[in-house]
Amino acid sequence: MANPTFWVAVALFIFIGLLYYYGVPGNVGKQLDSRGKRIADELAEAKRLREDAEKLLKEFEAKRAAAEREAAEIVSNxxxxxxxxxxxxxxxxxxxVKRRTASAEAKIAQAEAQASAEVRAAAVDAAIKASESVLRQEITGNAASSLVSQGLNDVRAKLQ
Structure with a gap:
């Protein structure tokens, strides 16, 4: 009994006995079991969250692809x-340009026609004056005067 190893062994058995008496191994087992269950639940939750994240990723990829298609369609349109x-x-x-060209051509044609009419009128006036002076020199008297005036009026009316 004087051996210290013996007393250490006795103390150890008493300590283990007290531990069993107070239910420490059962509590430790329960705590380990609850911790294991909690870890398993957390793993299941993490797996579920991962699956949800994968679903969301697929949905967002589909939405992104649809948005890219829509953007390409908008650019094409x-x-x-x-x-x-x-x-x-x-x-x-x-x-x-076609209307302006036609308008310009019409104005040019109108200007040509007007210039032609003015030249014709000037030529008629010159011809009338020349024929009046020739006739006045050739025919004399009142009859000549009335004949020249009437003829000139007839020429003017016909030429204009």
């Missing part, structure tokens, strides 16, 4: 609209 507007503007410009 905008290009088509721009081309259409450009062709309409070109057509309007060509029509405007």
């Amino acid at each position: 905008a290009k088509e609209e721009a081309e259409r507007l450009a062709s309409e503007a070109q057509e309007k410009m060509a029509d405007f």
Whole structure:
């Protein structure tokens, strides 16, 4: 009994006995079991959250792809609209130039006709004056005067 190893062994058995008496191994087991269950629940929750995140990722990828398609469609429509507007503007410009050209040609033709009429009128006036002076020199008297005036009036009426 004087051996210290013996007393250490006795103290150890008493300590283990007290531990069992107060239910420490059961509590430790319960705590380990509850901790294991909590860890398993957390793992299940993490797995569920990962699956949800993967679903959300797939949804967002699908939405992104749809948005890219929509953006490409908008760009395509905008290009088509721009081309259409450009062709309409070109057509309007060509029509405007055509109308301006036609208007200018009409004004030129009108100016030519007016110039021709003025030249003709000037030629008629010159011819009338020349024939009046020739006739006045050739025919004399009152009869000649009335004949010249009447003839000149007839010529003016016919030439104009």
